[in-house]
Amino acid sequence: MSTTTDTAIRPAPADQPGGDGTPLLELRDLQMHFTARGDGWFGRNAHRIRAVDGVSLQLRAGETLGLVGESGCGKTTTGRLITRLLEPTGGQVLYQGTDITHLKEKDLRPYRRELQLIFQDPYSSLNPRHTVGTIIGAPLRVHNLVPKGKELDRVRELLEVVGLNPEHYNRYPHEFSGGQRQRIGIARALAVQPKVIVADEPVSALDVSIQAQVMNLLEDLRKEFNIAFVFIAHDLGVVRHFCDRVAVMYLGRVAEIADRDPLYGTPAHPYTQALLSAVPDLGVVRGAAPKPRIRLAGDVPGPMDPPTGCRFRSRCWKAEEVCATTTPPLLQVGAGHAAACHFAGSLQEEAAA
Amino acid sequence: MTEPQLLPTPGRRPETVSRARRVAGDRTEGQSYLEVKDLTVSFPTADGLVGAVQGLSYSLPLGRTLAVVGESGSGKSVSSMAIMGLHDPRSTRMTGSITVGGEEIVGMTPTELRKRRGANAAMIFQDPQSSLHPYFTVGDQIIEAYRAHHRVSKRVARDRAVDMLGRVGIPNPRRRLDDYPHQFSGGMRQRAMIAMALVNDPKLLIADEPTTALDVTVQAQILDLIMELQQDFGSAVLFITHDLGVVAEIADDVLVMYGGRGVEYGRAESILGQPLHPYTWGLLESIPAVSGEPARLHPIPGTPPSLLALPSGCSFHPRCEFAGRVPGAACSVDLPDLVSRTEDTTRTSRCHLADPAGIFATDILPRLP
Numbered sequence: 267m268s269t270t271t272d273t274a275i276r277p278a279p280a281d282q283p284g285g286d287g288t289p290l291l292e293l294r295d296l297q298m299h300f301t302a303r304g305d306g307w308f309g310r311n312a313h314r315i316r317a318v319d320g321v322s323l324q325l326r327a328g329e330t331l332g333l334v335g336e337s338g339c340g341k342t343t344t345g346r347l348i349t350r351l352l353e354p355t356g357g358q359v360l361y362q363g364t365d366i367t368h369l370k371e372k373d374l375r376p377y378r379r380e381l382q383l384i385f386q387d388p389y390s391s392l393n394p395r396h397t398v399g400t401i402i403g404a405p406l407r408v409h410n411l412v413p414k415g416k417e418l419d420r421v422r423e424l425l426e427v428v429g430l431n432p433e434h435y436n437r438y439p440h441e442f443s444g445g446q447r448q449r450i451g452i453a454r455a456l457a458v459q460p461k462v463i464v465a466d467e468p469v470s471a472l473d474v475s476i477q478a479q480v481m482n483l484l485e486d487l488r489k490e491f492n493i494a495f496v497f498i499a500h501d502l503g504v505v506r507h508f509c510d511r512v513a514v515m516y517l518g519r520v521a522e523i524a525d526r527d528p529l530y531g532t533p534a535h536p537y538t539q540a541l542l543s544a545v546p547d548l549g550v551v552r553g554a555a556p557k558p559r560i561r562l563a564g565d566v567p568g569p570m571d572p573p574t575g576c577r578f579r580s581r582c583w584k585a586e587e588v589c590a591t592t593t594p595p596l597l598q599v600g601a602g603h604a605a606a607c608h609f610a611g612s613l614q615e616e617a618a619a
Numbered sequence: 620m621t622e623p624q625l626l627p628t629p630g631r632r633p634e635t636v637s638r639a640r641r642v643a644g645d646r647t648e649g650q651s652y653l654e655v656k657d658l659t660v661s662f663p664t665a666d667g668l669v670g671a672v673q674g675l676s677y678s679l680p681l682g683r684t685l686a687v688v689g690e691s692g693s694g695k696s697v698s699s700m701a702i703m704g705l706h707d708p709r710s711t712r713m714t715g716s717i718t719v720g721g722e723e724i725v726g727m728t729p730t731e732l733r734k735r736r737g738a739n740a741a742m743i744f745q746d747p748q749s750s751l752h753p754y755f756t757v758g759d760q761i762i763e764a765y766r767a768h769h770r771v772s773k774r775v776a777r778d779r780a781v782d783m784l785g786r787v788g789i790p791n792p793r794r795r796l797d798d799y800p801h802q803f804s805g806g807m808r809q810r811a812m813i814a815m816a817l818v819n820d821p822k823l824l825i826a827d828e829p830t831t832a833l834d835v836t837v838q839a840q841i842l843d844l845i846m847e848l849q850q851d852f853g854s855a856v857l858f859i860t861h862d863l864g865v866v867a868e869i870a871d872d873v874l875v876m877y878g879g880r881g882v883e884y885g886r887a888e889s890i891l892g893q894p895l896h897p898y899t900w901g902l903l904e905s906i907p908a909v910s911g912e913p914a915r916l917h918p919i920p921g922t923p924p925s926l927l928a929l930p931s932g933c934s935f936h937p938r939c940e941f942a943g944r945v946p947g948a949a950c951s952v953d954l955p956d957l958v959s960r961t962e963d964t965t966r967t968s969r970c971h972l973a974d975p976a977g978i979f980a981t982d983i984l985p986r987l988p
Contacts, residue, residue: 485915545909
């Protein structure tokens with residue numbers, strides 16, 4: 267565990283663009299509250315949906331950070347805030363020390379080149395009326411990256427990088443399978459040579475055998491181009507495989523963040539423990555000892571009206587009065603390991619035992 | 620939300636394993652309730668005949684859970700829909716035989732099918748959002764399912780529905796009965812679907828990817844519920860999934876499908892611990908584990924075959940790294956039979972490799988996570 271991971275939890279050092287201490291990407295107390303139309307006069311009883319409610323994260327160059335959680339935990343919204351597809355309603359997004367939280371579209375453009383997104387659904391994220399060449403060439407044209415006439419060469423090169431036949435640039439998305447389409451989406455993200463790729467459930471729509479192919483491709487690309495990844499997924503096995511560091515989200519907040527091994531080995535937050543114990547495990551049939559089972563009751567509450575204090579308390583078996591009154595801060599429980607739970611320390615001992 | 624509670628079930632897993640062993644021990648007693656013999660389902664299309672299921676045979680006795688595993692296009696859903704008689708006879712060609720409780724399903728008229736659907740056999744679908752009717756309350760839909768097969772008053776049917784909702788763990792069932800599906804969460808909708816499927820005490824429950832759309836913590840709840848109900852009702856469960864972790868959790872037996880055919884069949888421990896088909900090896904090596912040292916994944920190359928033009932011989936041979944080990948070009952010419960190569964005659968695989976266990980031990984086992 268390096269000391270640099272500790273900075274994930276400590277308050278950020280002073281901004282020094284390019285300096286050693288500056289993370290590539292930093293989120294500070296990021297918030298995204300949507301307003302849902304109410305049912306009163308002119309939508310008067312409007313609700314606020316707190317999709318992301320105070321998320322602070324840091325990402326270093328070349329690192330892979332996993333965001334896991336169940337539906338509605340705000341992981342996708344966080345990804346969209348990082349890439350500024352959404353404008354945050356509070357907090358800051360810093361890219362190499364520059365605040366890009368509220369930049370206008372024109373000023374944002376250079377940063378869009380550096381921060382790319384891979385989408386979950388390879389069917390709806392490619393325009394069916396455009397050829398693959400047009401799709402992958404679009405970012406090249408927008409950012410003026412290649413001289414006229416050289417575009418096709420670059421498109422072919424990109425197709426080859428992601429393992430597709432470079433002569434297929436003239437085909438349409440429907441001529442490709444799901445896994446191949448996801449490769450096209452990856453080629454489009456790579457076209458602008460980004461420093462950060464936010465991958466939003468990039469393999470969850472794919473069959474198991476194809477999923478492994480795409481995972482291996484992403485891993486090769488990360489090593490080859492030293493791209494930092496924010497890897498959003500609900501599959502804990504996939505995240506464990508791909509990520510150096512993992513943040514577990516629950517109802518718009520980070521419940522726990524740690525390097526991979528401590529997170530999976532000695533989880534400190536009850537939600538992480540429950541999540542890990544709920545994953546069906548193949549090991550048992552091969553003779554591994556069965557893990558203790560924690561079964562949570564009920565579903566995740568809606569982000570419209572989250573529980574007071576600790577948001578997990580309505581499903582938590584450790585919940586006491588303090589959990590309803592005081593929001594637990596994200597506190598360090600080990601090297602590079604922080605959890606937002608009043609009982610984190612004792613729980614971690616239990617998990618390790 | 621309900622009272623927070625912890626439901627620790629220490630030793631739950633050894634229990635389920637021992638249940639599997641116990642039942643397997645008295646296998647001779649178990650009369651198979653569902654019998655599929657040489658089933659072929661194909662759909663004529665403008666591009667040609669799509670052979671979705673080809674020569675599929677298996678049987679399932681009461682009290683056991685059979686997991687049907689495969690990727691999209693393997694025929695796992697099409698074959699289970701055939702058991703329910705859900706294919707439109709005008710656009711489907713079906714041959715072979717399916718018997719449920721001794722009754723032949725293939726060739727039954729729609730009226731005959733409707734009488735049986737939901738009574739002897741019931742089905743739970745993947746997406747609880749789209750399989751409940753949004754215009755009717757959850758209660759109406761369960762009551763309708765019950766009264767379709769029982770001549771009882773609305774009042775009796777209503778009590779029965781309340782009973783079922785309570786049984787699948789919906790808190791305050793009498794009040795929730797009059798809620799519309801959109802007022803239920805995803806997990807609760809799937810519980811309501813299960814209540815509706817079980818309201819007529821079916822002997823056969825078909826669950827088609829029932830937890831794929833759910834979060835892991837909710838998935839764990841639903842899997843527990845299905846296992847619990849199966850033990851209470853003693854029914855046969857056909858569980859369709861692509862998730863081998865889920866298979867490990869709930870299945871007694873496993874059928875692996877590829878390109879419309881069964882390629883491997885046997886007890887769950889045996890299929891997952893000692894697989895005998897290269898496709899199953901590939902699947903197991905493609906899954907990143909939640910424990911153990913992360914290693915590079917070993918995916919199956921290529922893509923699943925098109926059902927319009929299946930490869931000759933063994934449909935898996937273009938993707939199989941062991942095809943070269945078989946003398947001659949047998950893999951690309953002859954379709955291997957689904958036969959047993961071990962002492963256990965029910966343990967079958969469809970592969971030309973004469974001694975696949977040998978390759979499994981030398982080549983595959985060291986690679987598995």
